Amino acid sequence: MSVLVYTENEEGKFKKAAFEVASYAKEIANMLGTSVTAVTFNATDSAELGTYGVDKVLEVKDDKLTTFTAKAYADAIGQAAKKEGASVVVVSSSADSKFLAPMLAVHLDAGYVSNVVALPESSTPFVVKRTAFTNKAFSLTEISTECKILGLSNNAFGLKESEDAATVESFTPELTDADFAVSVTSVDKATDQVSIADAEVVVSGGRGLKGPENWGMIEDLASVLGAATACSKPVSDMGWRPHGEHVGQTGKPVASNLYIAVGISGAIQHLAGINASKTKVVINNDPEAPFFKAADYGIVGDAFEVVPQLIEKLKEFKANNA
Numbered sequence: 001m002s003v004l005v006y007t008e009n010e011e012g013k014f015k016k017a018a019f020e021v022a023s024y025a026k027e028i029a030n031m032l033g034t035s036v037t038a039v040t041f042n043a044t045d046s047a048e049l050g051t052y053g054v055d056k057v058l059e060v061k062d063d064k065l066t067t068f069t070a071k072a073y074a075d076a077i078g079q080a081a082k083k084e085g086a087s088v089v090v091v092s093s094s095a096d097s098k099f100l101a102p103m104l105a106v107h108l109d110a111g112y113v114s115n116v117v118a119l120p121e122s123s124t125p126f127v128v129k130r131t132a133f134t135n136k137a138f139s140l141t142e143i144s145t146e147c148k149i150l151g152l153s154n155n156a157f158g159l160k161e162s163e164d165a166a167t168v169e170s171f172t173p174e175l176t177d178a179d180f181a182v183s184v185t186s187v188d189k190a191t192d193q194v195s196i197a198d199a200e201v202v203v204s205g206g207r208g209l210k211g212p213e214n215w216g217m218i219e220d221l222a223s224v225l226g227a228a229t230a231c232s233k234p235v236s237d238m239g240w241r242p243h244g245e246h247v248g249q250t251g252k253p254v255a256s257n258l259y260i261a262v263g264i265s266g267a268i269q270h271l272a273g274i275n276a277s278k279t280k281v282v283i284n285n286d287p288e289a290p291f292f293k294a295a296d297y298g299i300v301g302d303a304f305e306v307v308p309q310l311i312e313k314l315k316e317f318k319a320n321n322a
């Protein structure tokens with residue numbers, strides 16, 4: 001029995017979510033009185049996971065697995081789980097993990113619960129808290145299969161450092177051509193930008209910004225906060241911003257610590273994607289905008305006056321606290 005964790009990396013460097021799932025897996029291992037094994041794919045420094053409680057790393061080095069391939073990754077993780085006799089497998093809530101988790105569940109005959117937000121309420125029966133109805137409610141879900149797969153929501157648990165060191169073992173999963181029946185042929189990637197999924201802070205703009213020529217101030221605000229930029233659906237539909245930035249029910253989910261919405265009305269389909277964010281700040285010139293009901297802090301005012309002042313004050317604050 002062990003807890004197995006799939007730790008994602010980008011070009012060899014672990015994502016923050018990898019450290020978060022490792023930290024979470026360690027707490028479950030402590031609950032169950034067992035250890036944590038991580039699986040890595042072409043990671044540069046697998047031993048780094050020891051800092052977040054991983055006891056052992058099964059390190060896969062294979063050029064064919066440089067880009068994410070759901071079936072191959074799921075099969076490899078499944079083989080690792082069987083080798084370790086894992087009773088719990090923890091993955092993140094990234095698009096990649098949500099893609100591979102159901103395949104892994106089939107491989108391991110396991111129950112899979114996504115959007116988990118806390119440690120299990122109990123281990124016998126195994127009950128976890130997850131969000132439901134696009135983050136509008138929580139549900140307590142019991143998993144009764146022998147092996148259980150948990151998809152941890154981003155930023156739900158945080159990072160916990162540990163004094164331990166991880167041992168690193170080479171692992172070569174048995175993969176066949178069928179595992180690569182669907183493969184990535186090329187990747188176009190935006191550079192120098194914080195990705196929405198990994199961001200602690202997201203600055204988002206809506207139709208209230210009037211046009212793409214006004215996005216400079218959203219980018220400036222994001223830059224001073226080290227934030228990712230996002231937008232509402234009509235904004236990306238009109239081509240003011242790339243589709244990858246559209247958040248909401250039909251766009252990307254956001255689970256940042258801070259979400260700043262500028263000139264966004266707060267339609268239910270938008271809120272569905274950002275409900276999991278911890279603190280929501282809304283800037284809107286209409287005091288009746290529905291977003292104010294969901295906001296922790298609201299500024300009623302013209303974005304074109306408020307945002308430049310906010311940027312100026314933040315720069316001042318940073319300079320005084322450097």
Ligand SMILES: Cc1cc2nc3c(=O)[nH]c(=O)nc-3n(C[C@H](O)[C@H](O)[C@H](O)COP(=O)(O)OP(=O)(O)OC[C@H]3O[C@@H](n4cnc5c(N)ncnc54)[C@H](O)[C@@H]3O)c2cc1C
Pocket residue numbers: 205206207208209231232233234235246247248249250251262263264265266267268269270273283284285286289301302303304
């Ligand atoms: C099936 C379906 C799925 C959908 N999925 C999504 C989704 O995933 N994400 C999403 O965002 N939408 C989604 N929508 C669309 C959604 O219903 C809304 O139409 C959309 O969110 C509105 O975008 P908006 O708030 O940017 O624009 P608007 O509704 O036009 O609101 C603009 C806001 O800006 C304010 N404003 C105007 N000028 C200023 C100013 N100078 N300063 C400050 N504030 C100003 C206005 O008061 C207003 O509140 C979906 C709709 C459907 C039917």
